[in-house]
Amino acid sequence: MQSRSAVRRALLSTAGVIALAAPATPAAAAPTPTPMQSSNAFVEVTPNTAQPGTRVNIRASCDQTNNNQATVESQAFGRVVVRPNNGFLTGAVTIPGNRAPGTFDVNLTCPNGNTAHTTLTVVNMSKPTQGPATGGGGTAGGFGGPVVLVGGLAVIVLGGGLWLFSARRRPSTGP
Template identity: 60%
Template sequence: MRGLRPYGGVRHVPSTIVRLFGAFALIGAFVLVGSAPARAGDNTFVEVTPNSVQAGSRVHLRASCDNANNRQAEVTSDAFPRVSLRPDNGFLTGEATVPGNKPAGDYPVHLRCNNGQTASTTLTVLNMEQPTKGPATGGGGTAGRSTGSVLLLGGAATVAAAVVFGLVSSRRRAGGS
C-alpha cells in the first residue's frame, strides 16, 4: 500500500494525515470553547420569563449574583410582590404572580444581591380584555333547524336508492347468464 510503511509489524499513518487530524482537532477545540455557554457566577443579572405577560399570569425569575449564588437574593418590582430567590443549580430562581388588576405597562424588575451587587430588567404587563364568548362565525349555530333534518332524510333516501339499484342490477346479471 502506498504511504503506509511497515515497522516492526505495525503500519504507520503518514505524517500528513497526522498533521491534518491535529489541525482539525485544534479547530474543533476552539469552536467548542468559543461556543460554550456562560457559566453561572460570571456576572450579575436578572431574567424574567416570559418578559411580556397578561395581568394575572405567573412569571419565572432567574438571576446570578457573581460568586454569591449560594445565598438568597431579593427581587422587587411594582409589577408583583417582593420575591426571595433561592439557590438552584448554580443560579438563583423564584416565581411571582402579577396581580390580575395590574395596569398595562412596562415595570422595572430589580435584583439586590447579598454581596451588594444589583441588576435590573423590564417586565411588560399586558391587560387585554378576554372575550366572554366566541366570535359569531357561523359553524352551524345560525342555520335553521329544518335544514339538518332535510339533509339527513336526503342522505338516507340516496343510500336506499343505491341499495335498491344494486339489488336490481345483480338480479338482472344473474338471470341473464
C-alpha cells in the first residue's frame, strides 16, 4: 500500500516540475486598429440594390462629431462628397443609365485617415413589353371561350324558362 502512494506522489511531483518548467505560451495579442479599421467609420448606400438611372442615398460617419466633409467613391457612380447633416455625413447620387450590372465597392475616405467600405449591386431589370405568360384561361380565346359563353347563356335561359313554367302551374289562392 505504501509503495502505491509513494509512486503516486512521485508522479504528481514530476508532473508539477514539468508544468513549471514548460515555457508559457504568450496570449494572443489583440489586433491594434489601423486607420482602415476604425470602429467609428461606416458607410451605407440605400437602396443597396438598384437599377441604372436610380438615385441612391449615402449615409456615413468618420468620427463622433462628423463636422468635416468626406468623399465616397465607387465605379458604380464615381466620386461624391458627403457633407455633415444631423450628426452624420450624407449625400445622394444617381447611378448612370449606361452602368453595366454588377456588384461594386463603395469606399469612404475621411479627412482623419479613417476609411469604410460597403457594396452596391446594380441590376438590369428590363421592363416587359407584354404581360406574363401564365397559361390559357377561359377568356384567353380559342375554342374554350365561346363554349363557356354559350353554355352559361343556355343555363340562364333554361333557369328562366323553368321559373316561368313553375309560376304558371301554381294554383292561385283566392278569397
